[in-house]
Amino acid sequence: MKDIKEEKVDLRLSHDAFYKKYGRKKIVSTYTLGCKVNQYETEAMEELFEESGYAIGNFSDAADIYVVNTCTVTNIADKKSRQMLSKARKKNQEAVIVAVGCYAQVAGEKLQADHHIDLVIGSNHKNKVVELVESYLLDGHPIQVIEDIGQTTDYEDIWITKVSDKTRAYIKIQDGCNQFCSYCIIPYTRGRIRSREIGDIIKEVKTLAQNGYHEVVLTGIHIGSYGKDQDDHVTLLGLLNSLHTIEGIQRIRLGSLEPNLITADFMAGLVQLNKVCPHFHLSLQSGCDAVLKRMNRKYSTSEYAEKVGLIRKTYANPSITTDIIVGFPGETEGEFQETLDFIKHIQFSHIHVFKYSMREGTPAADRTDQIDAAVKAKRSQTIIACQDKITRSFLETLMNKDYHVLYEEKIVVDDTFYYYGFTDNYIKVKTASPTNIQNKLLSTRIIAIQENMLIGEI
Template sequence: MKKVALHSLGCKVNSYETESMEELFRKAGYEIVPFKEDVLADVYVINTCSVTNIADRKSRQMLHKAKKMNPESVVIACGCYVESDSAGVIADECVDIVIGNNRKFSVVEALEEYYKDSTCNVFMNDINKDSNYENLTIETVSEHTRAYIKIQDGCNQFCSYCIIPYVRGRIRSRQISDIVEEVKGLAAKGFKEVVLTGIHITSYGLDFVKESDKGLASDDYLANENATAHIGLLDVIKAINEIDGIERIRLSSLEPRVITEEFAKEIAKMPKLCPHFHLSLQSGNDKTLKAMNRKYDTKEFMEGVNRLRKYLDKPALTTDIIVGFPGETDEDFNETYEYLKKVNFYEMHIFKYSRRKGTVADKMPAQVNGKDKNKRSNSLLLMTKVNSLAYRKDFLENTKFADVLIEELVTIDDKEYYTGYTKNYIRVAIEKEAFKGYSIVSEDKIVNTIVKIKAESLMSDNETVLCSIIGE
């Protein structure tokens, strides 16, 4: 029995695909071993990332590390870096097999072909011409409580700083029946929470649009009143909401155009949907948004925010912000700063713009220097620290009870606590001792149990809320 070690770089979509490939190997009779230097494997699968130049470098380093761990092994490179620099990967002496995006489902067959004939080692489609969804699936996941479910692939947005549409191809949506079948299987195994993920889930279903509407650009379709009704993200959420055993549904990154009045109204009717939304903004300045080729302006974004806050009680809103984009002046950044204060996000992920070869933004004039990027980044990091603390304090002061999905047992300040997250993604901790005598939960089944809690105080890290269990 040959041993296979897999390693994933980058996003949750890559993690999902890596777990899918792991299951394919296991079903084919291979033994799965950890990707560690002290564990020898016959085959190494590196699912690479290419979102930045640094990600490319890390992917190369990991491929070389795998071959170094066992020079006699077969090293398989797959994923986004393979698409962005296929010639370089194919020429790399540390790489034996090259598999492009949308061919990962054939990883076992590719390996066995290579064993028969080592000259057969490149398995790639033209990703930009492939319109079929690669139907990878999972039956279990490495996490104990939360399962990420891939519902679509590809992106049609072509933001000026982003390489992803070129390495992931155009949008390809997964059939709802396949999604439901997978989620039902995970629910049967005890998973209570699922996170719907993809490269651009806002676009889910646009590739199902009727031919009469094909003339509409995808970014305009969602907001077009005359477009024929089609299956979209809301339909996926509704279908999963009906599955017994699933208690929580989370969504990965959204864009404002999907948050119509109908969308906000409908999700508010579904108690399983967590009021925690990551709305990808990138900038609070319209000139910069236009240069980024984002498909909305600050007014439209704020309308989406207001709809969510209108129909849901204090939803946790998070976002991504890029500072130092080419051409961003101090005045532009100050406008972003004031806009972000107005939106008042729970948390913000701040990124200093990094040039990416192969993108439009890489060739733009007026590149911003590192000193200005650092200054802008630091000011927003301080803002998000203040905002997130204020959100947790509001929860502490104004929320009497909440449900928490217990995820793990940890040690904080030399004391053991069970930790987990509320629906609006506030991390809470409950003393281990508090579960003694709590007959609903046996000690060996506390993890992956939803319990009702009362918030008591902030812990020393100011990022975790200490809670007590509500009586049975």
């Protein structure tokens, strides 16, 4: 086969004619920036291309068509999106370049004016990516499909039947957000909350179970709002009850949650479902009430602590993880110390720490009391060092106990086979085994700790 970089091909040819002339299928390569929702949508777009006769290639190689699923959560994300689109063009000057997703939604005019971009598809209509590409190939005119996302009320119908990870599959159950946190652009790029039909979710999960997947992770922009836009009284707990009955699915994991979802009734229903993992990623962002108010978050630290207490009252040893933003505009040393003290009080099992990054178009970006980058970096390192000690203490509570681990990955070191997987409360475990235990859920004794990972024995 010729090097695609040196090969000028006629992509307008039918798939059969193209294969006959060039000895290969038309190649599509994708690149994903941003969140798990974007990753899910990219997997779904790849399936659409495959079903239509295209081959999926690696982004590191040359291709005929490049699809970049963009992110716009920060100004840095915008820059990375532009860089990856430019990189795609450099890989093959003759290729079709497609920008989709959140950055395409807010920067459509700018991208359309950029001669490197052939198609711009906003937050909706990813499910039409193949027909839009083929429409472009027919007439060669740049295409832009961007709607007023704030007025969109329908959930975009998009599916997966397989993912690159053979063990765990992310399932998108809703889109959009009504929260309007002062640092976040997402409500403007994803629109208002829109829930996926429960029957469609059940059908997709059943298909994945039949294809060998044992764990599903429910994801979306704001999954706690699932069902609130529907008239048939569907709730997240109701969805979980339905998924719990699907044969072959051994674990159901929840994505990021807002504290207001955690109520006594919700937890009482959840604990009855033994497939639901006791891992709660409960969004915090700051441990200081004054900063939370400036962020337009809808809870106080005392309310948050109450929710954590309810989780720990319900489950014996749950994993509670969170996100923290340091250096939010106006954050004083005293306010930062409040966050640090709150982290010590809550005792999270893990924290994702983010240095505040300005996003144009949000109220926080307009504030004049921005924090110096060096200060943000120092505060980030302080929290990471503090959390490392807390995480170690949490891991020590798991020692010499038995946990069910779903093994996902295999590596070979000095002729020894090691398998990596996760406990139900999402702690990574490494276990040596002479037999293949990949994609199996096995009772495992925890015998040691290696950095932030457990060593298991079966």
